[in-house]
Amino acid sequence: MKVKNNIRVGISIGDINGIGGEIVLKTFEDSRMLEFCTPVIFASNKVIAFQKKHFGLEINYNGVQEASQVVDGKVNIVNISKNAPKIEFGKETPEAGKYALLSLKAAVEALKADEVDVLVTAPINKHNIQSEEFHFPGHTDYLAEELGGEALMFMVTEDLKVGLMTDHIAVKDVSENITRDLILKKTGKIHDSLVRDFRIRKPRIAVLGINPHSGDNGVIGKEDDTVLKPVIKELFEMGMMVFGPYSADSFFGSENYKKFDAILAAYHDQGLIPFKTLSFGKGVNYTAGLDRVRTSPDHGTAYEIAGKGTADFQSFKEAVFTALHIYRNREEYKKISANPLKKSSVNTK
Missing domain, CATH: 3.40.718.10 (Isopropylmalate Dehydrogenase)
Known part of the structure; x- marks a missing residue:
């Protein structure tokens, strides 16, 4: 062929x-x-x-x-x-x-x-x-x-996209690593990726709280009030459609996530547990924020079934198609950026 x-x-x-x-x-x-x-x-x-x-x-x-x-x-x-x-x-x-x-x-x-x-x-x-x-x-x-x-772990399907504020660090170190600069950086990466890689012109981004119930006004923790809320307000004033912080325990179960183009989770399991529950086998791990496109399936080596011929290849296949989709979108974005008068089919939501 x-x-x-x-x-x-x-x-x-x-x-x-x-x-x-x-x-x-x-x-x-x-x-x-x-x-x-x-x-x-x-x-x-x-x-x-x-x-x-x-x-x-x-x-x-x-x-x-x-x-x-x-x-x-x-x-x-x-x-x-x-x-x-x-x-x-x-x-x-x-x-x-x-x-x-x-x-x-x-x-x-x-x-x-x-x-x-x-x-x-x-x-x-x-x-x-x-x-x-x-x-x-x-x-x-x-x-x-x-x-x-600046790489961002971005777990994606067609209908659900979850980025991580912190990824492979111990839970005990999460709150001290979440700073104004980190939130600005990670939110910016998600926003840019949604525009360039997924062709969403005005993306809506939800930010999940750091503490249970987003701190309950300081009763369970002050980080949501002292760190997250001021930066979310700052981002909104910059023109980004960023909302939150939302209580993570009810955000996915209530299907509130369907109102947004992407979600920024405070730490690894807060984002990946609901993502894999809702989309396991179809999800893709995309490394946003790089000049090159890299994807992978949303699972590990699966030693327990290795060699048995029973492995589901759907997530890997989705990773291939997602990489192709993002690559084409980036090529189109380059053309549009070089010629802003050219009409495009960018999603206007």
Whole structure:
């Protein structure tokens, strides 16, 4: 199949002892995916051949030594190592961590060199990947350092988008890390992403309270009154449609979230528990705030089902489509910004 001007999707294979290889190959076993993009998987022929045989998948691929040799219209495997690592499904091994990092580094370098257009990452194990080269709590912080910019963990579906004020830090450290500058920065990133990446001209953003019941006027905590409320007022006066703080316990159950284009949560679980409850299997982890597009599925390595052939690949597939959607929106945004008189189909809500 010859596809012209196809968006090239760089894919890091993640932890080979988890479900990464399975969900990647299941996604592209459907040859119709090649009508939308050209996948470039950073692994090795031996690893992919093993996974293909193990799961009984019917998928043809093109092995290349460098990303510059990729062929559009085919599933491409960029060989990142001559030595095939041992695959032990369901086990955390140092070898799998080293291979995951090798794949990620190669994919990021290809992204920097414009050999791929977007990056979709399969799940890593945040423990066995740690090394002198990778000393981060996850993909988000690593990519922020490698690609530059202020990264925002933005969990998205078509109808629900949740950003995090603080992400991979201990709960005991949350309140002291939430400052005026952080709120301004994270809210600004969400606003800019909604405009540029999702083409929403006047986005409405809800901010969740830090304390239970948003502090109950200082009875349960003062941070919502002394930190959040003044900054929300400041943002509103700047012209942003930012509202809150809202009590997190009732915000999602009451379906209040449907009135907004995005929600900014104070900390990791406050945002991700309701997000994954409402959209698990369809959600996508998007790293907003960078010059490059990176997405991933909304789940981890799932060691408990690795190798069994039962992994649901829907979230990874959604991550691919979301990356393509954002990439196209950004290209259109560039054209509109260069020619402001040009009419656009930006959502005006």
